[in-house]
Amino acid sequence: MGGRQLRIGSTASRALAGWLRRLRRHWQEPTLHMDVSANALLRMVADGQLDVAFVHEVEGSPLRVPESLRIRVLVEREPQFVSLPADHPAAARPVVRLSDLAEDRWMIDPAVDGEWDAVRRVLRTAGISPRVLHGDYHTAASLVAIGEVVTVCQPTSPSRPETAVRRLHGDPLGVRLLLAARTETELEGVYPDLADAYREVARQAPAYREWLDQDLVPGP
Structure with a gap:
């Protein structure tokens, strides 16, 4: 995997730093393109401008996922x-x-x-x-x-x-966290490091850690 540069797109996430740190073990220095629009990032992956995109889908507002993309759900409802x-x-x-x-x-x-x-x-x-x-x-x-x-x-x-x-109270707002790529192979190459990075930051946040420990939903 280290033979080419990995092009990552992402909406804002505290898991990014840990994900990039882990990816450097396997890849050349990854590039990062940030955007507040998850839909824009998904289009960039579909168009070949990015290799993968880590995005969030706001509950009640489905993203426009191009048919050519493969999706891996990191967290069903955050x-x-x-x-x-x-x-x-x-x-x-x-x-x-x-x-x-x-x-x-x-x-x-x-x-x-x-x-x-x-x-x-x-x-x-x-x-x-x-x-x-x-x-x-x-x-x-x-x-x-x-x-x-x-x-x-x-x-x-x-x-x-x-x-x-x-x-x-009642957790009225939620998002689904998704990783998108053009192939399953690309997803498999980066998903485990993202999952580890997310678990790390989730456990470092006291209020979220308490929420997870209540077993209201399965943890990340």
């Missing part, structure tokens, strides 16, 4: 958590209700395929209509830290001194 200021009253509890955040400003990245539709649907089902800002999640993290917004986040996201990552 719950999405919420990041809020560490001094937020709701941060004192391990599980946060959406109603606890009804008066907060939320920040959502509408460029993420299906994200805004899913969050809007969940908020509507909860009977709340908070103020919503649109922007990228790097900016959102900075604004959470200074108490300006709350935002959805991956369960592997770390809490920081200024922020708290908490589970949402």
Whole structure:
């Protein structure tokens, strides 16, 4: 496998660093193309611009997977958590209700395929209509830290001194994590390292580790 360079595409994930580190044992330095759009990355794999893509599919918003691609599911349903200021009253509890955040400003990245539709649907089902800002999640993290917004986040996201990552009551938001390639051989060559890297970051995130240990669903 080390004879050619591996071209990877990915949406944001904390598993990426560990995956790349593991892949370097078998491949020349992999290249990485990041994009908030999972659909765009899948098209790039189908067009031969990328070898594999690690993407997430927001619940309720199926991705447009080209027929030529092969898919391996890493996690059937990963719950999405919420990041809020560490001094937020709701941060004192391990599980946060959406109603606890009804008066907060939320920040959502509408460029993420299906994200805004899913969050809007969940908020509507909860009977709340908070103020919503649109922007990228790097900016959102900075604004959470200074108490300006709350935002959805991956369960592997770390809490920081200024922020708290908490589970949402009832796990209303979820994504499916997928690895795509043009052939089964390409999937088999990179999937085990991705699975190991994901397990590593999942166990390093206290709130997610607790969720996994409750055996609500099989662990990764």
